[in-house]
Each structure stands twice: as C-alpha cells, then as structure tokens.
Amino acid sequence: MRFKTLSELASLAQAENKPISRLMIEEQARESGESEDVIIARMASYYGIMKEAVAKGLSEDTTSRSGLTGNDGKRVNRFAGEEQPSVGQDAAKAMAYALSVSEVNASMGRIVATPTAGSCGVIPGVFVSAQERFGWKDDDLVNGLFCAGAIGHVIANRSFISGAEGGCQAEIGSAVAMAAGALVELRGGTPEQSMHAAGLALKNSLGLICDPVGGLVEVPCIVRNGFGAVTALAAADMAMAGVRSVIPSDEVIDVMLEVGRAMPEKHRETAKGGLAQTPTGKAIMQKLNRQPF
Numbered sequence: 001m002r003f004k005t006l007s008e009l010a011s012l013a014q015a016e017n018k019p020i021s022r023l024m025i026e027e028q029a030r031e032s033g034e035s036e037d038v039i040i041a042r043m044a045s046y047y048g049i050m051k052e053a054v055a056k057g058l059s060e061d062t063t064s065r066s067g068l069t070g071n072d073g074k075r076v077n078r079f080a081g082e083e084q085p086s087v088g089q090d091a092a093k094a095m096a097y098a099l100s101v102s103e104v105n106a107s108m109g110r111i112v113a114t115p116t117a118g119s120c121g122v123i124p125g126v127f128v129s130a131q132e133r134f135g136w137k138d139d140d141l142v143n144g145l146f147c148a149g150a151i152g153h154v155i156a157n158r159s160f161i162s163g164a165e166g167g168c169q170a171e172i173g174s175a176v177a178m179a180a181g182a183l184v185e186l187r188g189g190t191p192e193q194s195m196h197a198a199g200l201a202l203k204n205s206l207g208l209i210c211d212p213v214g215g216l217v218e219v220p221c222i223v224r225n226g227f228g229a230v231t232a233l234a235a236a237d238m239a240m241a242g243v244r245s246v247i248p249s250d251e252v253i254d255v256m257l258e259v260g261r262a263m264p265e266k267h268r269e270t271a272k273g274g275l276a277q278t279p280t281g282k283a284i285m286q287k288l289n290r291q292p293f
Contacts, residue, residue: 005250013191021143024150050124057100064106069218073100098125098229102222115161119175121225126179148178159257163210164269166260173205179232197239199249209267211274
C-alpha cells in the first residue's frame with residue numbers, strides 16, 4: 001500500500017481528489033494483481049453476508065449453546081419500534097442490529113469478521129441501519145467497506161486488532177474507528193473528517209480490556225458491539241460537525257499499542273481477570289465446565 005498512516009491515507013485521497021474507498025480499491029488491485037471487478041464483487045458478497053446476519057439475528061432464535069446469550073437484538077429492536085429510545089430510533093436500530101449479528105456469531109451462524117469475530121456486529125449494525133435510514137444502495141455500502149478496510153489496514157499494521165494481543169480496545173475499538181470513518185465518507189464528509197472520526201472513536205475505547213466470561217465470545221463481547229455501534233454514530237457526527245481529534249489519529253493508534261503492551265495478560269482474552277473473575281463469572285465458568293457440549 002502507498003500509505004502506512006491515516007495521515008498519509010487522507011493526504012493521498014485529497015491530492016488525487018478521490019474518496020478513500022476508491023483509493024483503497026485501486027491499491028488493493030495493484031497489490032493483489034486482481035481486477036477491480038473481482039475485488040468489488042468479493043466485498044459485495046461480504047456485505048451480503050452482513051445483511052443476512054442482521055436479518056437472521058432479528059428473526060431467528062440466537063440462543064448460544066452455552067445458554068448465556070441470545071435474542072437481545074430482537075428485544076432492543078422491538079423496544080425501538082414500540083417505545084421512544086433514549087438514544088433515538090436510529091441509534092437504537094444500529095445497536096439492535098449490532099447485537100443481532102454478534103448473537104448470530106455466538107450461536108455458530110455465519111458472520112464476517114470486521115475486523116474480528118468478537119467485534120463482528122459494529123460495522124453491520126452501523127451500515128445496515130444507515131442504509132435503511134438514508135436509502136443508500138448496496139454499492140454505496142460496499143464502497144463504505146473499502147473505506148473501513150483502509151482504516152483497519154492502518155490500525156492492524158501500526159498496532160493490533162487482536163484481543164489476545166491488545167485487549168478489547170484492539171477489537172471493538174478498531175471496529176468502531178473503522179465504522180465511524182466509513183460513515184463519514186458515506187455521508188459526504190472529507191477524508192480528513194473520516195480520519196478525525198476514527199481517532200475520536202478509538203480514543204474513547206483506549207484501555208478496554210478483553211475479559212470473556214467462560215472464555216466465550218459472548219459476555220461481555222456482545223453488548224460491547226451494541227455500545228460500539230452507537231459510539232461510531234456519535235464519532236461520525238462529531239467529526240462532521242467540525243470536532244477534531246486534538247491528538248492526531250495516528251498517535252491515538254500508537255497509544256493503543258502502548259496501552260495494549262502494558263495491559264496485564266489476564267486482561268487480554270485469557271478469562272483470568274476482569275468480569276470473567278467476578279463471583280458470577282467464576283460460577284458461570286464452573287457451570288460450563290460441567291455442561292456437556
């Protein structure tokens with residue numbers, strides 16, 4: 001890739017007068033040797049899977065084999081339709097959709113890891129709900145995924161996206177940054193605004209530990225996807241309103257690397273600390289150890 005930082009990414013897009021998504025498509029074609037048509041078609045198939053996961057989570061039983069989670073996406077979606085959510089209808093939908101996709105993952109359904117399975121609900125939650133709200137075509141959202149992918153590419157190569165390496169900040173934090181930056185582009189924002197959105201989103205997730213109860217990608221992973229989708233909406237709105245990330249986004253990524261390296265091992269996907277080691281977390285673990293699968 002011709003860019004290694006978010007600053008370089010935004011500068012290239014501005015200099016060549018093209019959106020980040022178009023730049024990423026061209027870079028991917030150059031790097032892989034595949035045609036743009038093949039690359040775009042593959043990404044379109046990924047977006048189709050995301051939409052299928054949202055629909056499945058909202059219509060089918062998503063109770064996990066552990067019995068710990070399931071059907072909360074439907075609950076939030078129903079609440080959003082019948083009541084007046086404090087976060088507003090649009091944010092509530094994004095939250096419901098994100099929960100639904102994460103529950104499909106926990107119940108062994110098909111999802112797209114964006115950027116990981118543990119954070120698979122954030123981008124679909126934001127994208128599918130925004131598509132319904134604004135009436136965008138699938139092609140628009142596919143372009144949005146390329147923008148998100150460009151941001152994720154920088155984060156993955158400058159820091160990490162794995163909870164085992166850097167805690168949940170690396171998974172949910174990265175997904176929220178990718179979703180926020182892409183949403184800005186989808187709504188007509190500038191590449192610079194997209195980078196500010198990513199930085200604002202990521203700094204709000206710094207220090208988030210990975211503490212899966214029972215070692216499963218269920219508690220608290222699923223609800224963090226729901227919260228992450230709402231955070232992405234907020235970060236995109238801030239950036240489009242003119243709010244800037246005072247600490248440059250690339251420096252925020254560097255801080256995530258620093259924090260992740262300093263994070264105790266027990267807070268990095270081991271289930272040896274955090275919520276996993278609360279009295280209830282331990283009791284759940286003991287129950288799961290006795291439970292035949």
